[in-house]
Amino acid sequence: MNVLIVDDNRDSLYILESLFRGDGWEVYIAEDGIAALDIVRTEPVGVIVSDVLMPRMDGFQLCRSVKTDNHLRHIPFIVYTATYTSPQDEAYATKLGAERFIRKPSDPEEFLAEVHAVVKEAESGMHRSADAPLMDEGESLRLYSERLAERLQLKIDQAERELQARRAAERQLHESEKLFRSLMENVEDLVYAGSSDGIFTYVSPNWKEHLGIEPDEIIGQPFSVFEPYLHPDDADNCRAIIPAVFEREESYLSAEYRVRYADGSWRWHVSNAAPLKDRDGRGYGLVGVARDMTERKELEQQLMQAQKLESIGRLAGGVAHDYNNMLGVILGSAELALKNVTPEDPVHAKLEQIRSAARRSADITRQLLAFARKQTVAPKVIDLNESLEGMLKMLHRLIGEEIDLSWRPGTNLDSVEIDPVQLDQLLANLCVNASDAIGGNGKITIETANTEFDTAYCNRHQGFKPGHYVMLAVSDNGCGMDKETQDHIYEPFFTTKETGRGTGLGLATVYGIVKQNRGFINLYSEPGSGTTFRIYLPRHTQGAEAESNTQQSPALSSGHGQQILVVEDEPAMLELTSMMLEELLYEPIPAGTPAAALELARENPEITLLITDVVMPGMNGRELAQQLRQQHPQLQNLNVLYMSGYTANGIAHHGVLGKGVHFIQKPFSLQELAQKMEDIL
Numbered sequence: 256m257n258v259l260i261v262d263d264n265r266d267s268l269y270i271l272e273s274l275f276r277g278d279g280w281e282v283y284i285a286e287d288g289i290a291a292l293d294i295v296r297t298e299p300v301g302v303i304v305s306d307v308l309m310p311r312m313d314g315f316q317l318c319r320s321v322k323t324d325n326h327l328r329h330i331p332f333i334v335y336t337a338t339y340t341s342p343q344d345e346a347y348a349t350k351l352g353a354e355r356f357i358r359k360p361s362d363p364e365e366f367l368a369e370v371h372a373v374v375k376e377a378e379s380g381m382h383r384s385a386d387a388p389l390m391d392e393g394e395s396l397r398l399y400s401e402r403l404a405e406r407l408q409l410k411i412d413q414a415e416r417e418l419q420a421r422r423a424a425e426r427q428l429h430e431s432e433k434l435f436r437s438l439m440e441n442v443e444d445l446v447y448a449g450s451s452d453g454i455f456t457y458v459s460p461n462w463k464e465h466l467g468i469e470p471d472e473i474i475g476q477p478f479s480v481f482e483p484y485l486h487p488d489d490a491d492n493c494r495a496i497i498p499a500v501f502e503r504e505e506s507y508l509s510a511e512y513r514v515r516y517a518d519g520s521w522r523w524h525v526s527n528a529a530p531l532k533d534r535d536g537r538g539y540g541l542v543g544v545a546r547d548m549t550e551r552k553e554l555e556q557q558l559m560q561a562q563k564l565e566s567i568g569r570l571a572g573g574v575a576h577d578y579n580n581m582l583g584v585i586l587g588s589a590e591l592a593l594k595n596v597t598p599e600d601p602v603h604a605k606l607e608q609i610r611s612a613a614r615r616s617a618d619i620t621r622q623l624l625a626f627a628r629k630q631t632v633a634p635k636v637i638d639l640n641e642s643l644e645g646m647l648k649m650l651h652r653l654i655g656e657e658i659d660l661s662w663r664p665g666t667n668l669d670s671v672e673i674d675p676v677q678l679d680q681l682l683a684n685l686c687v688n689a690s691d692a693i694g695g696n697g698k699i700t701i702e703t704a705n706t707e708f709d710t711a712y713c714n715r716h717q718g719f720k721p722g723h724y725v726m727l728a729v730s731d732n733g734c735g736m737d738k739e740t741q742d743h744i745y746e747p748f749f750t751t752k753e754t755g756r757g758t759g760l761g762l763a764t765v766y767g768i769v770k771q772n773r774g775f776i777n778l779y780s781e782p783g784s785g786t787t788f789r790i791y792l793p794r795h796t797q798g799a800e801a802e803s804n805t806q807q808s809p810a811l812s813s814g815h816g817q818q819i820l821v822v823e824d825e826p827a828m829l830e831l832t833s834m835m836l837e838e839l840l841y842e843p844i845p846a847g848t849p850a851a852a853l854e855l856a857r858e859n860p861e862i863t864l865l866i867t868d869v870v871m872p873g874m875n876g877r878e879l880a881q882q883l884r885q886q887h888p889q890l891q892n893l894n895v896l897y898m899s900g901y902t903a904n905g906i907a908h909h910g911v912l913g914k915g916v917h918f919i920q921k922p923f924s925l926q927e928l929a930q931k932m933e934d935i936l
Contacts, residue, residue, distance in 0.1 A: 256374065257298070259283040261291040261305035261317065262335075267359075271304065271335075274363055288312025292320060300330055302374055307336040307344075315339075315351060315399060316443075322352030331373045335359060335366075343405065347398045396444075400529045400544045445524070445545040448531075451501060451538060453478045465547075467517030486513035486521055493526070500528045500541045511548070523552040550715060583922035586613040587831040590925045591838060613922065634672045634772070636795050639703055639725055640664040642678055653683060654690040654699060663702035669794035671725050677768045684765050685729040685788055692733030692786060700730045706791065719775050724791040732785040741778060765790075813933050814840035817863035821845050822852045822879060823898075824871045828921075832866065832898075835925055839932065849874040853882060860889050864935060869899040894935050898923070 256279070260271045263286045275282050283298055285291035287309045294300065303321065307314035314334055321327045334348045337359035345356040354373045357366065445465065448457040455473050462468045466484060473480055478497060485493050489512035496510050513521045528543030589610040596603045644662070651660055682701075689699045704726045713719040736744070745766040765788075769776045773793050780786035819841045823829035826847065833843035844859055846852035849871055856862060865883065867876040874882070880895045896917045919931050 257281045257283065257301040258370070259285065259291060259294055259298075259300045259303045259305075261285045261288065261303065261309070261314065263287060263306065263309045267306065274367065278367055286310075288314065288317030288320070291317055295321065295327060295330065302331045302333065302370060302377075304333045304335050304370065307334060307339040312443075315347065318348065318351045318353050328352065329377070331355075331377045333357060333370065333373060335361075341405070343401070350398065396525065396527045396544055396546055397529075400527050400542065444547075446543070447545070448540060448542045449478060449497075450540045453497065455480070456540065465516055465522075466514065484515050486515070489513050496526060496528050496543065497541070500530050501538060514545075522547055523549045554715070581827075582613055584827045584831045586610060586922045586924060587835055589613060591831075591834055594838065614924075634674045636670050636672045637675065637678075638668070639671050639678075639727065639792075640668050642675065643682065643701065643703070643727075646679065646682060650682065650686050650701075654686055657696050658690055658693060659698040660686075661698060661700040663700060665702065665704035665726075667705070668703055669705055669723065669725050670796075671792045672795045673772050673792060677772070681765050681768050681790070682727075682729070684762065688762065689729060689731035689733060689786070692731055692735070694733065697732050700728075702726075702728045702730075704728075705794070708791075716775075716777075723794045724774070725794050727790045727792070728787060730785065730787040735782045735784050735786055736780040737782050741780060744778070813929055816840065816842050817936065818842045818844055818859055818861050820852060820855065820859070820862045820865045820867075822847075822849060822865070822867040822871070822876070824848060824868060828868075832928075835928055836866075838925065839929055841932070848872070849879045849882075852879060853886065856883055856887055856890065860887070862890065862893070864894050864896060864932075866896045866898060869897050896931055896935060 258275050258280050260268060260275070260282060262268050262271070268284055268286075272282050272284060283294050283300060285294055288305075289312045291303070291305065292312075295303065303317075305314040305317055312320075314336065318332050318334065321330060321332055331354045332352060333355040334345075334353045335357050336344070339348075340358045348356045354376070355369055357369060361369075443461075445462060446457075446459040447455065447462075449455050455476055455478065458468070458470045458473055460470060462470055462473070468484075481493075482490060492510050493512045510526045512524055512526070514524050516522050524545045525548045526543060526545040528541045530538045531540040531542060532538050589606050593603065593606050593610065596606060643664070647660065647662060654660060686699060686701075693699070705723070706726045707723050708719055708721050710721050713721050744762045746763065766776060769790055769792075775791045777789045777791070778786070779789075814836070819836050821829060821832050821836065821843050823832060823845075824847060829845050829847060833845045836843040844855055844862065846855050850873070852865075852867075865880055867879055869876040871879075876895070876897050876899075880893065883890050884893055894917070896919060898919045898921055917931065917935055919927065923931075
């Protein structure tokens with residue numbers, strides 16, 4: 256069995272080490288909390304026995320560090336103290352996660368028995384803190400401040416009692432100052448104390464390190480001397496601490512405000528103060544602790560932004576789904592009407608306008624589906640460098656001759672798995688946005704590289720996951736963006752362009768594509784200094800697939816009277832799809848429900864193909880195909896073409912089509928339907 260003993264008293268260390276070694280334990284020794292953490296992170300420690308009062312990091316802070324670390328919190332923790340012995344101290348240690356609280360001195364046999372009991376509880380699964388919820392950070396800060404105030408109060412009371420004897424009083428004062436400095440000079444948080452008339456009586460030395468304020472410059476000054484370091488929007492929150500303590504004589508919890516640090520940055524603090532009282536219970540001052548919570552605040556903001564985009568995405572996907580059905584009817588009807596009107600007819604031009612508007616609207620809904628991650632895709636394993644090089648000529652045409660396009664491919668680049676169409680959408684949108692940001696002569700740089708994220712980086716960036724990735728970066732030297740603009744750029748229809756230029760869906764589309772492909776996107780931009788988007792896609796360990804360049808454009812009249820069962824719960828779309836099939840010389844058998852389709856299959860045994868909507872009341876498209884094959888032996892090898900306005904888990908997982916699944920995205924044109932029919936039949 257291994258034990259870590261943490262105590263700055265050499266005599267106590269020697270006694271405990273002898274006691275444990277005599278009982279057959281392997282012993283590790285540390286004289287403060289920081290040294291203890293170094294040991295416990297590298298050595299197989301089975302139980303920790305720690306004093307409380309120590310330099311650099313005390314026992315309470317060590318206990319909190321262990322019990323908030325997912326890799327360490329399973330280790331039993333025993334507090335062994337002669338200084339912090341009150342019931343409140345024991346309660347605080349227990350809330351921090353300590354398994355035992357033992358007061359010095361203790362009978363050796365009883366002490367060892369307690370340690371053995373703690374270890375046995377951990378081994379048998381009775382470990383109290385392994386799965387216990389962590390104490391709220393504000394609650395921890397409040398209790399720590401109160402323990403600190405109580406210690407100071409005890410020392411002051413003791414000094415007052417010993418004032419009758421001058422030498423004893425001087426000796427006590429010396430010890431009290433030593434304790435105070437030991438506590439204050441080694442805590443990570445910013446500590447301060449003040450009198451009831453609003454004068455600083457103490458600030459910890461780390462004020463100089465963090466805020467650039469010499470303690471001697473602020474001690475003896477009014478609290479208002481600190482206000483220039485406060486963010487103007489948060490000054491009231493900070494000012495509220497003092498009256499809350501002095502007027503209500505209670506601890507003030509979770510006052511949040513921003514403070515300007517020595518390097519010019521603004522950091523978020525959460526502050527708490529507790530009153531100092533004399534023996535008669537009258538308040539004569541306060542002691543407070545301020546903790547840097549900037550990283551937690553940033554993570555909260557990232558989470559809120561992700562949740563907001565997720566909600567917008569669900570709304571966008573639902574709108575696009577319903578809209579696509581209507582667009583399908585408009586587009587298909589216009590195409591069929593055009594076939595019956597000569598180009599010289601005045602109606603022909605108006606029908607062309609209807610078809611063109613429907614196509615543009617369909618493009619918008621596809622962008623909405625991409626943002627909502629409900630775009631049905633067929634990913635391939637590709638070499639990103641090769642694919643991007645093939646797009647450079649197209650990108651040059653998109654951005655114009657006045658912009659220099661620089662291509663910097665990474666060496667030995669890993670493969671990625673993505674739908675090539677999505678890659679085209681992604682890069683085209685980024686480059687068009689970069690071109691608009693430049694607005695004239697400038698430079699766009701596209702680069703790739705392999706990269707890896709570790710756990711520490713991902714803990715600081717909401718949504719990132721550890722692993723190996725391929726980076727695609729698009730940078731420009733354009734106008735850049737301020738922070739407020741950056742907070743909204745992925746929202747659909749948000750745009751900084753003038754009316755009539757763009758739909759505001761470009762970056763929303765990019766965001767959706769990256770998320771659908773399990774990737775991450777990172778933005779860096781400053782006004783006047785350009786913008787860089789870095790996209791990280793998971794690497795794929797297999798080689799890239801070879802691309803086929805053979806494409807056919809079948810004639811529209813590709814059918815030979817084959818019977819096609821068409822199932823669609825939207826009447827207008829059902830009628831339109833049937834008319835398109837007739838135009839292509841097939842024989843459609845329309846059904847408005849899955850139940851009707853099953854009945855029609857009995858009456859028409861020569862069905863060649865099932866075309867079905869994916870999402871329908873009572874039974875989805877995949878379930879319908881299974882029922883047809885089970886109930887009709889002649890349909891065992893029935894081919895199926897699924898159609899939908901958005902992806903559905905019935906045929907796709909996270910929008911990725913299963914192998915061998917045929918799918919056509921609503922709205923579709925007559926040519927697209929003809930191509931699908933030719934591919935399947």
